[in-house]
Amino acid sequence: MTFTLKPVVFCAAILCSGAVLADPSSVAFYGVVDMGISVDGGGAAGTSTRVTSGMATQSRWGFRGNEELGGGLAAFFVLEGGIHADNGTSTQNNTLFGRTSIVGLRGKLGSVSIGLQDTPLFTVLNVVVDPLRNGIVRSNNLMPPTGFRASNSVLYRSPDMNGFTTALMYVAGEVPGKASASSAVGGSFNYSRGPLNASIAFHRKNNDSATVGGTDPARNLLLGANYNFGPVRGYLGYEINRGPNSAPLNNSAALFGGLPPVPSTDSHDLLLGASIPLGASTVVLTGVHANDRTLRNQDANQFGLAYMYAFSKRSDVYTSYGTIRNHNGAAYTEGNSEEPGTGNRQFAMGLRHRF
DSSP: OOOOOOHHHHHTTOOOOOOOOOOSSSEEEEEEEEEEEEEEEESOOOEEEEEOOOOSSOOEEEEEHHHHHHHHEEEEEEEEEEEEEETTHHHHHHHHSSSSSEEEEEEEEEEEEEEEEEEEHHIIIIIIIIITTTBBBBBBGGGOOSSOOOOEEEEOOOOOTTTEEEEEEEEEOOOEEEEETTOOOEEEEEEEEEEEEEEEEEEOOOOOOSSSSSSOOOOEEEEEEEESSSEEEEEEEEEEEETSSSSSOOSOOTSSSOOOOOHHHHHHHEEEEEEETTTTTEEEEEEEEEOOOOOOOOOOEEEEEEEEEEEESSEEEEEEEEEEEEETTTOOOOOSSOOOOSSEEEEEEEEEEEE
């Protein structure tokens, strides 16, 4: 649910004390509350049963708005924060707006936004590749990108040109005296027309720091597509990851005993999925294969099944089961949008409401 707020009402709502917005075209308050129960198994500590927030879609709240400036130009902003709805605290390291915090301009030549925002590669993984949008039985369990979101970033999105769009991002490292250290670049090239959505995305992060130089960068390349065949929509993703920090672990703890897991510096990932609409119901099947090409050869396979029933466009219930088969000492865990999980199996059921 969205609604328009007058400038004074909006400022009072967020307790602002600075300058009042100049005649905004619209300001909307929105969010998601997602709550349920998750049961994790397979870890050395035994079964864990929890009331969990944001399994299918991370619980969140936010404000977004725009102001028409004339001549086809508009200013816009988004402030969005994650919520642990089970206890009322903030996610993303207890930040207020840790999901998105941007301001930008939009016109005939596209849009430019500055601040904290999703990387183009993560957007493609969520929107094009993963039929569950990194919620329950998420693709990130086996194929997390180098950067989900990027602070201090500038993002350009092109207008739609006969189905083709482009996104380009630069992330400032902000290391004094070393402009390239901790910086990153990324982008995506996308096509969406009729039943087909296809994208290729990349992300490259410099691993140098204020004290260490000459390191290998983290590099990710993702090819993805989905196609509506009518009774079923098929999903495909293939990712190549190279360099330190190119494939960070979903969970770095030694939850299965033994030594802590080691992230791969050379891996390929494959995702196959299908979404089957059945009236108010939807059935989703996914499979992910992580191929570790280092000498450790710590491969893993994830299989998942999810069911959702929509009471309306805003409210639905869901249930899912996911399992991971680890090989050669790999220690991937079965998680969801809110948490990485504590074992290689997870059953989830919950209620999601959008407003």
